[in-house]
Amino acid sequence: MPKTALQREYGRTPAALPSTSLVELLRGWLPRQRWFAGKGRRVTGLTILSSTELSPGCLHLLVRAEHLGPPAHGGTAVPAPADWYQLLLGVREMLPSRLAPAFIGRVSVGPLNEMVVYDALHDPTAAGLLLERLRSPGSVGPLRFERDARVTLPAGLTARLLDVEQSNTSLVYGDSFILKVFRRVQPGINPDLEVPWALARQECSRVPAPAAWFRTSQPQEATLGVLQPFLRDAEDGWTLALRSLTAGEEFGDQAHALGRATAEVHLALASAFPVEVPSRAERRRLAVAMSERLDATARSVAELQRYASGLRGAFDAVARVGTSRPSQRIHGDLHLGQLLCTGQQWSLIDFEGEPARPLAERRRAQSPVRDVAGMLRSFDYAARSRRPWRPEWAQRCRDAFCAGYAAGAHWDPREEPELLRAYETDRAVYEVLYEARHRPDWLPVPMAAVRRLAENRETSKP
Template identity: 40%
Template sequence: MLDELLAAWIGRQRWFGGKGRPIDEFSIDSDVELTPGLRHLIVAVWQEGSRDRYQILLGERGVLPNRLSHARIGAIGHTCFYDALHDADRTSWLLDGMARNETRSGLRMRHVSGVRIDTAPRSLVLGAEQSNTSLVYGDAYICKLFRRLIPGVNPELEVVTALAARDAPHIAQPYGWIEADLDGVNTTLAIMQEFLTPANDGWDLALASVRDLYASLPQVTAADAGGDFAAEALRLGVATARVHHELASAFPTGVVELHEVKRMAENFRRRLGRAVAEVPALREHVAAIEDAYHRVELLTGEVPVQRVHGDYHLGQVMRTPTDWVVLDFEGEPGQPLAERRALYSPLRDVAGMLRSFDYAARHLLADHPQAEELEPRAQEWADRNRSAFLSGYAEGGGVISAADAALLRAFELSKAVYEVVYEARNRPSWISIPLAAFHPRTT
């Protein structure tokens, strides 16, 4: 009965990765009682021959309060089951368990050595996430629970604990985590870190700057608009370079030899071919894109590689009163853990942030009646902030040589090709944003 309730409920959750496909089989792989009325489940979902596993914090009550009606899963007899992550009366077990380094039937709750966890704050679920669920405890902690479970240590836990041990700046301090064995492999279920307050999301700050520019008189430039973002873009570049330095110091580094560089360019080219077949609007830009990829093939030196962020954009950084902080080192969630832990050129992160500046500049133009008139101002804002970010990256110790510039451009265009396909599939009215990446530019 319970598995039937859960199977019907899980398909409707925003974090469920198999939406739109029938569930062929559903089972409860692990069921651990944490306290009376509170259980931790790991469930397996089979769809089209493949299995995914998810974690659920299952609450049980005789009568479900109105404040929890949105979390209801269903009832069996006189017992109502619900998603207990939304129940602040029950989620203190996370703090208690990590504070005590408790182990319960294979579920291991741990805190970072030397830290003290205050178990008093009550939790609140953040509502913006798609693939995970995060709880904020007062103004002290944020605990991210990974709904879909991938066997292995999550790269974010690996990275932030390593950087925190080096007293690295520009990260949110880790406090604890939850783990269990999945397929015999130690697997991260949740990570708890410092909650940054007061702090502002980089994407929101950038959009506020763009709005100020668009609202200014026509003769006002991006440099003169009240919300100029360039000084922040420069500081962000400095912070990015320092994070890359800390990553290179904390983890192994390597080089990509010339034959592997050429293989990288070939991979870019294959993805371009598939994208053009799906989105014909890309065809007129193929020559320029191919030229950028060819310049990578002409490189004559090895390319340094290291651990990187892997999914770097303005939504992954927060501006505190003192500096920029980088979040979410788990890489692209849809990729295998081995790929997320692999060594890449740090220029991959730089390219991701440069693409994010372009998106911020043009995001507000989608479906805008004056989009054509405002396009030059969007280009001006993007160019100004891209240039400031790159200057900050150099100031922080990041090196971008002439050869690096060719690789950076290829990373950018490869990212933009991916974005074109994504927008064509999901937001066709936004396709002009990544298409603008293929026009000549100054940075």
């Protein structure tokens, strides 16, 4: 039988690659990746959960990584919950220079002795396999590839890796589609598939509809990736906001439009999913969860400890004060980078929520005020990323966003000051932990908000 192009290019099949060789290579490689959740923590155990050969020279893996968590009260690190990661591995005798950044290691024992293993999502040929599988739905081992039958997926679209800082990996195919490959995988349907699919049925034009997706059934059902139309001429809100700041221009009209777009999506979500009126007990549980995240972060980031008692007051107020707003499905991680502008149209993307939080929590009905608080924090981030700092610019953006939201939703989030302050505080605490782990130079940005919120100054001020 003639060899395929992949067989000719890659050589031997990885099917016989010994798991012990993979484990040793991945144990050292995983912690260095941008999307690895256990930053700064030693991997104490690594297990291959599933291994599927997509084609000769290309192997799909799910691995389970165990690592130590932050120190407990006694100062001793304790095991953290294990994480699952999705990998697409390639195998070659020699790695070309263009794939040098994808290098994982060279096998030293077994039938693939001296073969190179690398991250195949960096390889257009290997990455193209995923699109071809999505074009022809079906199963490969535990993997299931599916698509919307109404969408045409052309053959032969060239794959390129989207080189942006994020917790997943995105591939663009011919400037027509974008595939988000979830690196950290959790059992269950991912909101980045569930929510846009539901909104498509609501005919909500603010969110690109899924064109195709793939999932696994082993060791449990989980979403692995989602393909959507690529808005190639779009610019994200973060880029536009920074451009405005650099030019000394106002951003109020855009912020107002962002607020209105967010409100429209919230209304569509309230129609697509059940809504709930939170009880006093549920508000207490929310306050407790926020306080626990604060305590855990303060143990990891010493700079936060002096403000903890002041911040906790915002959470206590949530338990005491009622709210007129029902809980519903929301975006969950809304900021300027999650909104794209094409012409005059704003679209919302990336409904995965905060990847560090459990999937069940991200799929839970929550207050829409949480998304509003995320956007208010994002305007503050933008203002502090340029010198001189322009707090009045951020304030005008925050007011314009809330006014736009009120125009679209027919209620103003500033009418819920205790809830807005609590969610903004919770978001700032999340940012402190994120920046401390991933971008220490940015830590002063959320810490400035922490100081303000701990002093309980007016919620709307940046």
